[in-house]
Amino acid sequence: MKIKIDGLECEANYGEYILEVAKRNGIHIPTLCHTDALPGQGSCRLCIVEVIEGGKNKVVVSCLYPVTNEIEVLTNSDKIRRMRKNIIRLLAARAPESEHIRKLKEEYKVPEEKRFNVDKGEKCILCGLCVRACEAVGVYAISSVNRGITKKISPPFEEPPEDCIGCGACAQVCPTGAIALKEFEGKRVIWDKTFELVKCSVCGNYFATCEQYEFLKQKYGLEAEEFLCDKCRKKSTAQKLIF
Amino acid sequence: MIESILKRYPKERRFLLAILQDIQRTYNYLPRKALNEVREYLDIPLSSLYSMATFYRALSLKPKGKYVIRVCDGTACHIRGSMNLLEEIKRELSLLPGEITPDGKFSLETVNCLGSCAIAPVMMINERVYGNLKPDMLKEIFSSLGG
Amino acid sequence: MVEDNMPDKKTVLICCGTGCLANNSYEIYRELKKRVEAAGEDISVKPVLKTTGCNGLCEKGPVITILPEDIFYCKVKISDVDEIFEKTLLKGEIIERLLYLDIKTGKKVKSHKESEFFKRQKKIALRNIGQIDPANIEDYIQREGYRALKKALFEMSPDEIINEVEKSGLRGRGGAGFPTGYKWKQAKKINSFPKYVICNGDEGDPGAFMDRSVMEGDPHSIIEGMIIGAYAVGAQKGFVYIRDEYALAVKNVSRAIKDAYGRGFLGENILGSGFNLDIEIVRGGGAFVCGESTALMASIEGRVGEPRVKYIRSTEKGLWGQPTVLNNVETWANVPVIVDRGAKWFSSIGTEKSKGTKIFSLVGKVNNTGLIEVPMGVTLREIIFDIGGGIPGGKKFKAVQTGGPSGGCIPESLLDLPVDFDSLDKAGSMMGSGGMIVMDESTCMVEVARYYLKFLSEESCGKCTPCREGIRRMLEILEDICAGKGREEDIELLLELAETVREASLCGLGKTAPNPVLTTIKYFKDEYLAHIKEKRCPAGVCKELTSYRINQELCKRCGVCAKKCPAGAIFSKPKSPYVIDNNKCIVCGACREACRFNAIEVMGRREG
Secondary structure: OEEEEOOEEEEOOOOOEHHHHHHHOOOOOOOOOOOOOOOOOOOOOOOEEEEEEOOEEEEEEOOOOEOOOOOEEEOOOHHHHHHHHHHHHHHHHHOOOOHHHHHHHHHOOOOOOOOOOOOOOOOOOOOOHHHHHHHHHOOOOOEEEOOHHHOEEEOHHHOOOOOOOOOOHHHHHOOOOOOOEEEEOOEEEEOOEEEEEEEOOOOOOEEEEHHHHHHHHHHHOOOOOOOOOHHHHHHHHHHHHHO | OHHHHHHOOOOOHHHHHHHHHHHHHHHOOOOHHHHHHHHHHHOOOHHHHHHHHHHOOOOOOOOOOOEEEEEEOOHHHHHOOHHHHHHHHHHHHOOOOOOEOOOOOEEEEEEOOOOOHHHOOOEEEOOEEEOOOOHHHHHHHHHHOOO | OHHHOOOOOOEEEEEOOHHHHHOOHHHHHHHHHHHHHHHHHHOOOOOEEEEEOOOOOHHHOOOEEEEOOOEEEOOOOHHHHHHHHHHHHHHOOOOHHHEEEOOOOOOEEOOHHHOHHHHOOOOOOOOOOOOOOOOOHHHHHHOOOOHHHHHHHHHOOHHHHHHHHHHHOOEOOOOOOOEHHHHHHHHHHOOOOOOEEEEEEOOOOOOOOHHHHHHHHOHHHHHHHHHHHHHHHOOOEEEEEEOOOOHHHHHHHHHHHHHHHHOOOOEOOHHHOOOOEEEEEEEOOOOHHHHOHHHHHHHHOOOOOOOOOOOOOOOOOOHHHOOEEEEEHHHHHHHHHHHHHOHHHHHOOEOOOOEOEEEEEEEEOOOOOEEEEEEOOOEHHHHHHHHOOOOHHHOOEEEEEEOHHHOEEEEHHHOOOEOOOOHHHHOOOOOOOOEEEEEEOOOOHHHHHHHHHHHHHHHOOOOOHHHHHHHHHHHHHHHHHHOOOOOOOHHHHHHHHHHHHHHHOOOHHHHHOOHHHHHHHHHOHHHHHHHHHOOOOOOOOOHHHOEEEEOOOOOOOOOHHHHHOOOOOEEOOOOOOOEEOOOOOOOOOHHHHHOOOOOEEEEOOOOO
């Protein structure tokens, strides 16, 4: 079916999210809690757009709004820009240390915060991607804790998480770099838990934790014959295919 | 003992809240040991249990008092002086909401509406409801409970 | 009307709703029972004693009604039992001092029906409450109970039932006012099973106890409604989600479900119709947000109560991704009557777009606090002053807060607005679930806005930015204003944030969160300005912006204020008027309330 985004006619499949359609047509809508691998959080609200449907005008999040009619979408109206600016202001007060948010602040011309008490040293915007990532891996080491304005992401009892395998998926998917992952001397530290790293038998680089291998074995019955890092495994697989 | 609570319910996620509430009512809080047993029984990760325990006000990870004082801070009670009751409790028992007395006898919470608005301001101590309260009535109520 | 159905047998109805219970009404029942049993064969007529649900006039509780004479006694004490037994039960004599005094007319009335409080009401959802023992299914059946169910199962098709509900104009009583019949129609359309029906008994609005009273006082009305609805849409499983704090409601609804199964109204092959339905209770966990339909469903599923977007409706994908019909307690309670008496009768009551009646909990600074049910379209003024009996202590009306934390404050100038789904919206508020909190001159409207934001900041699920961070910052500004740290630009900033919170939040909680702030700014801007510019709280509530002073001319030196003062801050030199030591004063207002001569004045922030 055909929909209009910012005046441009676009082809859309029934049930497709506006964000997907926009992307495909080269229209940029800013996001924070969205990643193609784990879509549909709907928590940051940065991707809001105006939708005109059946004569009515409403504000929705483009990452979750399914196209079911020939609608008209405005991604950058004055109203949307105004609200996006406020959302960025709120996020900047919440996570002032985040580089990504600082860039958004500049882009939307949000001035330095003078009214609200800023959360010094904080980077987390509670988008929930880390929890989703951990669930997708199948580990469930962290979750959202409390509710309302005291909500936060944490391992159970705020202790180093028993179940964590140190894969770092959470840190990788975090849009604001709020999860610290440190590596040194064959060790990896994340969520205050220390992991022993495994060396690649070909190139000698440390690349994964023992716990990750243990997890794959226990959960999926997969056992590795040798430890190969990503690069070396690709090479080895390619070689096997060629010969 | 936790086993006897668990056995009452099928091994389905939808009974999680009910199970946690039964444990809460029995022990006055959710002991860590109990959570581990629930984790085994329902095959639900500890992080999910911790989420539930911290999300729902009916559940607590720390013990509540022998007498749980719930001062209603619903709108009707609020405009009829619930804040003054809280101040009186602070004076009488040195308690702030969320705290428990050192001897474990009293703990204090504010609740958002007990549904007894016509007799505001209202306070509950365990299952008993006290209405039409004035701060000078509290001393007697607490002493009758040994406070 | 069933409300006129009264037994000829001598019956004593003793209200055991939570309000009266807190005032020892159950002890009164036990005392009376003892007297009746002790009398044994000595009395010619043995009265039937029934404990009932909430009668509505909680302010005057404990209340009892004696039938068939229809004598209404209020503020009954245990010490009155003997006299009631001897005089009223045995001799039919009325005890004057226990009769209800109608504030409007200044006269005592014999029957509750004669009072202004009850006269103007029309009880449909509350048709049985106060008249039946909720633990006795027989009482319910005798008052046309389960008659509608039989009609629905054997004389009507599912489509006909939905049609009837649609024609009646019934709209959801939980606050959103969504057309019930249309909702059922959407769910029936979907060809996916299983389907579910849910009763939303998570009444979380502070100041509201309508649903509690129905769940405690007439649980079968809900069950019957749900069975009819389930039959109409094709659901075979129902849930009644009851807020954790309502222990008595859980008890009474459980009992009713059990009895319904016993009589074949629930379970397999209901009354031989071939239709099956199971209903179970799910107890809430203490979270206001679980009153939001998608959060409620998440809670039933055993997860945290986080709402989801409703771009795809729950009637299509609800509980466990299946078609689900969720309705409020009061909505379900109306269903049997609509099916029984017909859509035409129901739609003859109320206004053009808001049919039927609505239960309100009228509380706060009003004389007759309690539960009322009136046809839609009755004005606020009538509710507060005629039915409610006006403001106590001769104080002046200031505002009425409707719709809970999602609603707003309505000033005196708008009191002639009719109460229905749409009229209050125009004023910036909403009818909501029916909570109606009356405020007088001693209420600070800025503090009320702060109070609601504080409530929502704790009850928000915290998932989306506008609600979590927006409410947090609006609260920060309001706390500053109430503490005398407000800035000139604050009102502008509040309005700015309000737009974002209202439009960009994920669910209804966030979307309606700004309403209390918006309405108080709109109608009580002068109070905001006094707080910000003059550092003064006109109502004398915000402690940092208030100090009290005793007018030395008006002080009659009675000393009552000093006695009442919990901080020992009031003293006097011999033969002199009393004086308040502002360093000790905690601004609790006890002296102000106690002084009979209005000698205590409200001043701005204390100096130094």
